[in-house]
Amino acid sequence: EQFATIRHLSPTSENAQSAMKEWYHFLNKTGHHYSLAAFKGLGDIYVSDKRFTKNIDQFGEGLAQFMCEAMTIYAEKNEE
Numbered sequence: 001e002q003f004a005t006i007r008h009l010s011p012t013s014e015n016a017q018s019a020m021k022e023w024y025h026f027l028n029k030t031g032h033h034y035s036l037a038a039f040k041g042l043g044d045i046y047v048s049d050k051r052f053t054k055n056i057d058q059f060g061e062g063l064a065q066f067m068c069e070a071m072t073i074y075a076e077k078n079e080e
Contacts, residue, residue: 003067004060011070020074036075043071 003023006015027034027042034042046052046064056064 001059004063007060007063007066011066011073016066016070017074017077020070023071024074036079040072040075043068043075046071 003019006013006019009016024034024036024039027039046056047068053064056067
């Protein structure tokens with residue numbers, strides 16, 4: 001729901017990138033370790049798998065696409 005409120009912003013915006021940082025760290029606290037490449041790949045799944053898209057977009061039209069783009073930018077900016 002937090003992402004739905006910022007989906008109108010640019011995926012490169014400070015707010016979007018801060019939200020992606022939180023999302024990345026949240027996912028890594030769930031018992032899995034996502035590399036930045038895997039995080040980027042997860043974002044790709046959000047738009048390539050219509051089941052994910054439908055589930056995510058229930059919180060706002062275009063949210064899956066926004067998250068995919070913001071996750072890609074976050075991963076690329078923070079690559080080691």
